[in-house]
Amino acid sequence: MQTTLAHLKRGETAVITDVSSTQIPLKLLEMGCLPGNQVELVQIAPFKDPIYLNINGSHLAIRKETASHILIEKLSHE
Amino acid sequence: MSKQINVALIGNPNTGKTSVFNALTGLYQKVGNYPGITVEKKEGICKLPRGVKAHIIDLPGTYSLNASSLDENVVIELLLNKKGKDFPDIAIVVSDVENLKRNLLLFTQIKDLEIPTILVINMADRMSRKGISLDIPFLEAELKTKIAVVSTRKNEGIEQIKELIANYKDQSTTPCLNASEIDSAYFERLQQVFPNQLLYKLWLVITQDANFGKTDRNEFDAVADFKTKSKTDLKRLQQKETIKRYQFINNTLKKGQTIDPSQATDLRAKLDRILTHKVWGYVIFFFILLLIFQAIYDWSSIPMDFIDSSFASLGEWVKNSLPAGVFTNLLAEGIIPGLGGVVIFIPQIAFLFLFISILEESGYMSRVVFLMDRIMRRFGLSGKSVVPLISGTACAIPAIMATRNIESWKERLITILVTPFTTCAARLPVYLIIISLVIPEGTFLGLGYQALTLMLLYLLGFATAICAAYVLDRVMKLKSKTFFVVEMPNYKMPLFKNVALTVLEKTKSFVFGAGKIILAISIILWFLASYGPGEHFNEAESIMTEKYASVNLSQEDLDHKIDSYKLEHSYIGIAGHAIEPVISPLGYDWKIGIAIVSSFAAREVFVGTLATIYSVGSDQEETIKNRMAGEVNPILGGPLFNFASGISLLLFYAFAMQCMSTLAIVKRETNSWKWPALQLFFMTGLAYVTALIAFQVLK
Numbered sequence: 001m002q003t004t005l006a007h008l009k010r011g012e013t014a015v016i017t018d019v020s021s022t023q024i025p026l027k028l029l030e031m032g033c034l035p036g037n038q039v040e041l042v043q044i045a046p047f048k049d050p051i052y053l054n055i056n057g058s059h060l061a062i063r064k065e066t067a068s069h070i071l072i073e074k075l076s077h078e
Numbered sequence: 079m080s081k082q083i084n085v086a087l088i089g090n091p092n093t094g095k096t097s098v099f100n101a102l103t104g105l106y107q108k109v110g111n112y113p114g115i116t117v118e119k120k121e122g123i124c125k126l127p128r129g130v131k132a133h134i135i136d137l138p139g140t141y142s143l144n145a146s147s148l149d150e151n152v153v154i155e156l157l158l159n160k161k162g163k164d165f166p167d168i169a170i171v172v173s174d175v176e177n178l179k180r181n182l183l184l185f186t187q188i189k190d191l192e193i194p195t196i197l198v199i200n201m202a203d204r205m206s207r208k209g210i211s212l213d214i215p216f217l218e219a220e221l222k223t224k225i226a227v228v229s230t231r232k233n234e235g236i237e238q239i240k241e242l243i244a245n246y247k248d249q250s251t252t253p254c255l256n257a258s259e260i261d262s263a264y265f266e267r268l269q270q271v272f273p274n275q276l277l278y279k280l281w282l283v284i285t286q287d288a289n290f291g292k293t294d295r296n297e298f299d300a301v302a303d304f305k306t307k308s309k310t311d312l313k314r315l316q317q318k319e320t321i322k323r324y325q326f327i328n329n330t331l332k333k334g335q336t337i338d339p340s341q342a343t344d345l346r347a348k349l350d351r352i353l354t355h356k357v358w359g360y361v362i363f364f365f366i367l368l369l370i371f372q373a374i375y376d377w378s379s380i381p382m383d384f385i386d387s388s389f390a391s392l393g394e395w396v397k398n399s400l401p402a403g404v405f406t407n408l409l410a411e412g413i414i415p416g417l418g419g420v421v422i423f424i425p426q427i428a429f430l431f432l433f434i435s436i437l438e439e440s441g442y443m444s445r446v447v448f449l450m451d452r453i454m455r456r457f458g459l460s461g462k463s464v465v466p467l468i469s470g471t472a473c474a475i476p477a478i479m480a481t482r483n484i485e486s487w488k489e490r491l492i493t494i495l496v497t498p499f500t501t502c503a504a505r506l507p508v509y510l511i512i513i514s515l516v517i518p519e520g521t522f523l524g525l526g527y528q529a530l531t532l533m534l535l536y537l538l539g540f541a542t543a544i545c546a547a548y549v550l551d552r553v554m555k556l557k558s559k560t561f562f563v564v565e566m567p568n569y570k571m572p573l574f575k576n577v578a579l580t581v582l583e584k585t586k587s588f589v590f591g592a593g594k595i596i597l598a599i600s601i602i603l604w605f606l607a608s609y610g611p612g613e614h615f616n617e618a619e620s621i622m623t624e625k626y627a628s629v630n631l632s633q634e635d636l637d638h639k640i641d642s643y644k645l646e647h648s649y650i651g652i653a654g655h656a657i658e659p660v661i662s663p664l665g666y667d668w669k670i671g672i673a674i675v676s677s678f679a680a681r682e683v684f685v686g687t688l689a690t691i692y693s694v695g696s697d698q699e700e701t702i703k704n705r706m707a708g709e710v711n712p713i714l715g716g717p718l719f720n721f722a723s724g725i726s727l728l729l730f731y732a733f734a735m736q737c738m739s740t741l742a743i744v745k746r747e748t749n750s751w752k753w754p755a756l757q758l759f760f761m762t763g764l765a766y767v768t769a770l771i772a773f774q775v776l777k
Contacts, residue, residue, distance in 0.1 A: 019317070020314070020317065022313060024561075025563065028563050030144065031141060034324055043351075043448075045452055050452070050461070057176070058177060058565075059567070065561075
């Protein structure tokens with residue numbers, strides 16, 4: 001199912017499909033947020049923002065605003 | 079043998095780069111600034127085998143060569159400027175074994191610059207715990223480099239790095255991939271226009287504003303078709319470049335690295351669950367703050383009392399044992415009390431930096447940023463503003479410099495503007511002495527009134543900072559992108575050596591930085607207070623003797639009258655009287671006025687100034703507190719330092735922008751006089767008005 005990273009729930013994993021929006025800072029790509037990489041939502045901060053991600057072993061936090069520009073394909077939960 | 083090998087230490091943040099630096103240089107290091115900017119420059123000397131020395135620069139941590147901050151710019155400028163004196167003979171890229179993939183991105187970029195490069199894989203002690211194994215010979219071949227596997231924690235592998243530095247001439251300079259494939263036509267044409275330049279260097283110049291070697295830059299810009307692509311196209315190409323590099327890295331690591339996930343322990347997840355919990359996360363953060371304040375106030379009071387009394391007796395000793403004269407007086411009444419006023423801060427500053435560096439080193443600070451971002455954003459700040467606001471309780475200067483990693487300019491600017499409201503260590507001596515004079519000693523619910531007052535002042539500082547941020551957020555019409563990326567590093571036991579060196583170095587720079595100003599001011603003040611114009615000052619003795627001739631005064635009382643008459647007609651007394659009309663509505667006399675004016679340089683000067691003013695001409699070894707308690711209000715009578723004027727002074731110091739160094743830093747960080755001027759005007763205005771209201775209501 002095609003959606004954005006902002007819609008991922010805690011504990012879910014997905015594959016990043018597109019990061020071409022100019023709203024996404026280059027720094028994020030450099031930290032490993034690239035198409036084809038797997039992303040896991042580790043934790044959501046209190047008040048629902050920001051979100052804490054594990055992208056292929058790289059742990060980082062971003063705001064939902066940015067996450068909503070990152071397209072993903074959800075993986076069915078095993 | 080005279081030439082030193084220039085070494086640049088490069089790496090992502092949180093890779094233990096500084097630990098490697100400390101391991102290589104030990105105590106042979108110094109911290110300064112890069113010329114013209116406030117970015118910290120750490121350099122040190124490393125002794126290599128066979129008597130060779132290496133000059134090592136620890137560059138600011140960066141994720142790539144695409145700079146997005148002043149600190150990161152330093153890295154590019156140093157690496158691109160071949161003629162610079164710090165241009166490295168060899169680059170050491172430090173990476174952390176758990177994030178090798180991400181760390182290698184920067185490595186491949188450095189390799190493209192064709193500088194001899196070696197790769198250090200740090201934190202090797204974690205490998206078995208995380209189930210990681212590496213095929214080093216394979217990686218060395220693929221990455222075209224020598225690799226040193228290092229554990230700074232266990233002090234392993236450092237000798238290997240030294241050996242590699244010594245043989246820097248043998249290190250490969252071949253890039254490990256061809257990034258220009260992302261748009262061959264474009265890059266070929268670029269190379270044709272500049273046949274003598276390195277392609278990757280050209281690419282960095284096109285995409286960044288790096289200001290390496292002025293002449294080079296102008297030469298490039300002079301050529302018309304240097305920039306043929308739009309900004310969006312360039313950004314797309316940068317994205318492609320990043321993807322390309324990662325493809326190479328993924329392929330390499332697929333063969334050269336194996337990770338057995340069953341070996342990995344899950345400490346990180348467990349700790350995260352508690353430390354970023356929606357209730358426990360905040361409770362734990364609150365208790366950590368409480369612990370820090372407890373340390374700063376309670377634990378540091380023992381060494382502080384000791385320092386205080388030592389300086390008092392030192393001054394006394396100098397006065398009694400050196401031959402009487404101008405120099406002895408200057409030493410005992412000007413310099414020693416002035417210096418004592420700086421040295422007394424050392425315990426507090428050291429404690430604060432101790433805690434901050436432990437929180438940073440352990441990885442906890444990122445969790446606080448994560449936890450606080452949503453709340454802080456409501457006030458126009460960022461989660462990353464928490465670090466400056468906490469560091470601001472030590473000193474606003476490092477705090478303002480710590481705002482650099484805030485990506486949004488508006489959030490960063492607001493943080494810079496409000497940080498000086500937090501109660502910095504320099505306000506503390508002012509608070510402490512006034513509280514001890516005007517707040518009674520009783521207790522309320524087991525807490526002393528005096529301690530409560532102090533806590534209220536801290537809360538007032540934070541609350542004002544937050545409210546000011548809220549107002550600024552509404553008022554300022556600044557459009558800026560609000561992205562926010564924080565790395566959540568693994569939890570680590572802080573390395574004692576790193577923490578100790580940070581504390582030592584920060585304390586040293588505070589003492590010498592503030593010390594110079596305070597020393598200069600106390601000498602000037604002593605002269606101004608010890609000399610005066612005209613007959614009132616010079617004939618003070620005969621005037622007073624004549625005046626009190628009819629009254630039978632003891633010699634001691636008469637001397638005291640003479641001294642205070644002299645002070646009143648000294649240069650400083652005249653200046654003080656001139657500003658008295660402005661400050662008397664706040665409940666202050668001319669002596670406090672002088673202290674306020676001189677403490678514009680730095681708040682802590684206030685106590686030092688009063689100490690100097692009151693000790694000029696006085697023989698008794700008396701604490702400054704007793705002298706202040708004896709002062710009488712010239713207009714209203716009664717003690718000068720009473721509840722109303724005391725509260726008024728506390729409020730004045732809570733709000734006023736009494737720190738030249740902070741203004742200078744704000745100017746540098748915002749690159750304009752507009753913001754520091756605004757700060758000075760509004761903060762001091764607010765201070766004056768609240769102090770005025772407080773005194774008029776309470777008197």
